[in-house]
Amino acid sequence: MTSYEIELKDRTVQAEVIEQGKDTVKASVNGKIYELDIRKVEPGVYSLLHAGKSLELQVTEGKKKNEYTVHLDGRNWDVQIIDADVRFQRNRNKGKPENGMQDISSPMPGKVVKVLVQKGDEVKEGQTLIIISAMKMESEYHAPRDAKIKDVLIQAGDTIEGNQPLITFE
């Protein structure tokens, strides 16, 4: 069986399906063995019995290629399977910023409340860059990494569209 590289929230693991029966799965994650009784009870819904515990997981497609969002224990986990396709895509995009390094753009239409940085500023990871008001809520957008601001494309008071670039990094 093939081993897969899987990206989790803040670590990458090596996972492998060792044995797959009709309703059972033996799998390993970074060498740790999991023996599961697993059934797909509804489309996208799995019932798992693991070490005597009954768990229900819901799986939906995520935003990125081969990414899945798994709902378990009242939480959502984003999981991405890094296969040849994803590697190829990433190689092709090499040099371009990607994966948390991209420029800041708006996920939805809204209004710019405040711009806290200027062109040429050095910002630290997590630093608040702009505040956008959308869906009646104000949200802060943070720097995804330490970076230098290449350009600020909007100003306070502007109405913005979904997916409109707001700030670019060098």
Add this chain to the structure above:
Amino acid sequence: MIKKILIANRGEIALRIIRSCRELQIQTVSVYSDIDRHAMHVRLADEAYHIGPSPSAESYLKMDKILEIARRSGADAIHPGYGFLSENAEFAEKVKAAGLIFIGPSPEAIRTMGDKITARKTMIAAGVPVVPGTERVILDETDARKIVDEVGLPIMLKASAGGGGKGMRLVHTMKELMPSLRAARSEAETAFGNDAVYIERYIESPHHIEFQILGDQHDNYIHLGERECSVQRRHQKVIEETPSVLMTPELREEMGEKAIAAARSVHYEGAGTVEFLVDDKGNYFFLEMNTRLQVEHPVTEQVVGIDLVKEQIRVAQGDRLAITQKQVRQRGHSVECRIYAEDPDNNFMPSPGKVIKLREPNGPGIRVDGYVYEGFEIPIYYDPMISKLVTYGASREEAIQRMIRALDEYRIMGVKTSIPFLKRIMENRDFRDGKYNTHFIDTHQKELFPEESSETNRDTEELAAITALLEYLEDKKAKTAPSNGMVKKQSMWKEFGRKKAVTRL
């Protein structure tokens, strides 16, 4: 008698009103914007009419358009819900002028309570204690300094036309006063088109406790007890409960009387809420009066057994209140969690989108006031609230434990929700002990936003990884399954027929 009601709102509150109307056998008329054609309030109403483009300023806030539809549909009353036009005195006036019933208080009452400074003056005259401060707008910076000298630090700057935390600034030192004043003014100007700001003394470790009141057209008023709304994030309520752990029967009676005095001073009709700040010693101060149905009204309904929307409708058509203060009984305990389409792990970023899977909690003591369904796309144009999850229990402990159970049962896929965050609050020791005030979320950052490193979390994450891997392998198999370049589109019946023919079943 009211026979047909137009509901000038959308989302869960429109559904909430439709439900009471149906039980009263009153016809319902919904209005909807471009994007809301598929929304539940359209599907559930007897009649529905389009009112304009998706942005609320061009649809749900269009007074004349709404009135025109009310006339066209033959509605005799308009229920504004909360938000939108619910506290707009001009709208209430226009409804009246059109010969229709506005389900809510008089335009004068809305106007008096809507302006915070007028409201303060009215409360002082009615003998209701207010937070020490000025009753007047700050003239200039010298004036501000003079007032602060009188009131004493810390102080709170507040927008006169304010609400929802906009234009508010907490000032601890004289040095912060001027920059804060400028910021509060500009924020008030942007949010309300009015930069008038006033000063109030800041109450340390405050509780936000509000009283539900009901009034009729015959000068009868009752209160239905309190709601504790101190769990707030950026001055927005997150969790509400009743009764409040801070309350004693004596304090309840006293504050209830003051709330009624507040209502009486403006001849209040219908359902309203008087908000107070209460400190740890039980000192209480009038904060503001909301002249509409509150988001969190269900917790009161659960413990007093009264349908507030029905009461609003009865009072609006001139009926007397059905019960007296002596008949009001609070039984058991109720908690409400507001479920938002937002990502608690990413600074509460709004998360609109399509609801792919939905399973709402059920069973004893659970009430879900929501409006989304599987396949529904939560629009970007309006409030991101998905539903209000309300539990009832014989005791506070039971209501909270039931809430944890209900949050565990709740499945919403496709959008991120505040459910994990709400569960952490319910499980928090201080919350469970009832030891919390409006600073709760700020002072419990560590517990409410935990670092992910515990062993169980790792296991859970790895199980999620394995399941995703299985789904991925299945997807891949489906994609590479042998087919002659055509997408398999046969019906199950055809396949069944073919199999039957082959195997001669």
